[in-house]
Amino acid sequence: MIAVYTLATVWLLWVFFVAVMRLKQVRDSGALTLAQKVLGYPTLAVGLALDLVVHVVFGTLLFMEWPREWTLSERLWRLSTTGTGWRQRLALVLRVQLLDSIDPEGVHRG
Numbered sequence: 001m002i003a004v005y006t007l008a009t010v011w012l013l014w015v016f017f018v019a020v021m022r023l024k025q026v027r028d029s030g031a032l033t034l035a036q037k038v039l040g041y042p043t044l045a046v047g048l049a050l051d052l053v054v055h056v057v058f059g060t061l062l063f064m065e066w067p068r069e070w071t072l073s074e075r076l077w078r079l080s081t082t083g084t085g086w087r088q089r090l091a092l093v094l095r096v097q098l099l100d101s102i103d104p105e106g107v108h109r110g
Contacts, residue, residue, distance in 0.1 A: 006058060009050070009053070009054060009058070010054060010058065012050060013047070013050050013051060013054050013072075014098055016043065016046065016047030016050060016051075017047065017073075017098075017099065017102065018102055019040075019043055019047070020040075020043060020044050020047050021102050021103055021104060023036065023040040023043070023044070024104060025104040028104065048071070051071050051072055051073070052070070052071070054072055055067055055069075055070075055071055055072035055075060059072050059075055062090070063075070063079065063087050063090070063091070064087075065087070069110070071110060073099065073108060073109075073110035074110035075091070075110070076091045076094055076095045076099070076108075076110060077091075077095065077108070077109050077110035078091075078110075079091035079092075080092040080095050095108060
């Protein structure tokens with residue numbers, strides 16, 4: 001049952017990431033409406049809170065190290081660019097497979 005909750009939580013974090021990246025793209029283009037701000041900014045807040053939980057709990061278990069950053073994205077960036085061994089490989093796979101193509105910049109730096 002814990003595995004189901006873990007997968008659901010990680011999936012939910014990814015869904016929030018996708019939503020926030022789209023909002024960022026619309027904001028950067030200057031087209032973000034007031035209604036989108038009213039609904040979007042709470043989405044950002046909930047996503048950040050969820051990120052903190054996933055980062056501290058699951059990220060710590062997955063990478064077997066205490067967090068040094070505020071978000072899981074920042075940890076994935078650090079490990080994938082300056083890490084070594086299995087942590088670097090795992091962080092790179094997660095970042096490339098789940099985050100990079102969603103980020104409007106094409107590479108998610110955290």
